[in-house]
Amino acid sequence: MKKIPVIMDVDTGIDDAVAILVAMAAPQLDIKGITVVAGNQTLEKTLHNTLSVVEYFGRSDIPVAAGSSRPLVKELQADPATHGESGLGTARLPQPTVKPHSMDAVSFLRETLEKSEEKITLVPVGPLTNIALLISCYPHIKEKIDRIVMMGGGAFEGNMNAVCEFNLFTDPEAAQIVFDSGIEIVMCGLDITMKSYTTMEDILRIKATGTKAGDFCAEAFALYYDRYVNNSRLPGCAVHDAVAVTYLLHPEWIKTERANVKVDIDGTETYGQTVCDFRKGRDKSMDNALVCLDIDREKFIGLLEETCKYYK
Numbered sequence: 001m002k003k004i005p006v007i008m009d010v011d012t013g014i015d016d017a018v019a020i021l022v023a024m025a026a027p028q029l030d031i032k033g034i035t036v037v038a039g040n041q042t043l044e045k046t047l048h049n050t051l052s053v054v055e056y057f058g059r060s061d062i063p064v065a066a067g068s069s070r071p072l073v074k075e076l077q078a079d080p081a082t083h084g085e086s087g088l089g090t091a092r093l094p095q096p097t098v099k100p101h102s103m104d105a106v107s108f109l110r111e112t113l114e115k116s117e118e119k120i121t122l123v124p125v126g127p128l129t130n131i132a133l134l135i136s137c138y139p140h141i142k143e144k145i146d147r148i149v150m151m152g153g154g155a156f157e158g159n160m161n162a163v164c165e166f167n168l169f170t171d172p173e174a175a176q177i178v179f180d181s182g183i184e185i186v187m188c189g190l191d192i193t194m195k196s197y198t199t200m201e202d203i204l205r206i207k208a209t210g211t212k213a214g215d216f217c218a219e220a221f222a223l224y225y226d227r228y229v230n231n232s233r234l235p236g237c238a239v240h241d242a243v244a245v246t247y248l249l250h251p252e253w254i255k256t257e258r259a260n261v262k263v264d265i266d267g268t269e270t271y272g273q274t275v276c277d278f279r280k281g282r283d284k285s286m287d288n289a290l291v292c293l294d295i296d297r298e299k300f301i302g303l304l305e306e307t308c309k310y311y312k
């Protein structure tokens, strides 16, 4: 099977960690590297968490490069209420011994893309700061990016307010640069990720795998589950970022629709909103994204369970 070359960009975070676990266990993917950005927590913590996850789960071979410590314009507003002070909720992993790559994230992305004989899929699941810096500093590099399969935005809902999702809320200007770049985007926004929720029954099923990954997820989900059940309509927690990786592995599980997606950076109430034009009469030549709208939740939960079993 021909593997899909990918570079993930993360703000590890609980669901970022699960997305990394799913990606590292997937035979379909060739992970060329993981770049890190500030978002859920400070860059220091998101980098530490990413190094901890790749090392603890046996993939210290994957280069991890540190990126931006702040959004392009706004001040960083981390989310300890959702991801905890550490960024991994109540889960505790051994201190990592592996060091970050010597290059910063943007330089690592540029060099890896330039040297690659094939186009690479970028999988950003945090604020789009690193990706925006990459394509702004090195516009020629867009030719080496196959697609951007991202977690963020929402056609019909927000989580930071009525219309804006955290990753885009954190760095709206970066998101606008990425969505206006001309690179094909697969947008795994809240429309799909809020349908991929993990119930307590699912968490117990994951725990019952009796694996180190199952134990980690169950620990990490403890705070995360309460946060969602107490503050959203969901009967469980939304493992948002793992859905973006799932799209690459099983697009057949996911309902999508093409659209022209613009990011608002001028509105007061709509700052950071993904404005998705699905109108039948729109100028379809302006379409820039495949918007994910629904998922087979049971199959998604099965993938999480199978992922845990991969890590004995």
Ligand code: RIB
Pocket (backbone or CB within 6 Å): 011, 013, 014, 015, 016, 039, 040, 125, 126, 127, 151, 159, 165, 166, 167, 240, 241
């Ligand atoms: O809105 C959910 C997104 O924001 C996820 O990527 C989560 O990790 C946070 O970054």
Ligand code: CA
Pocket (backbone or CB within 6 Å): 010, 011, 012, 013, 015, 016, 039, 040, 125, 126, 241
């Ligand atoms: Ca994230």
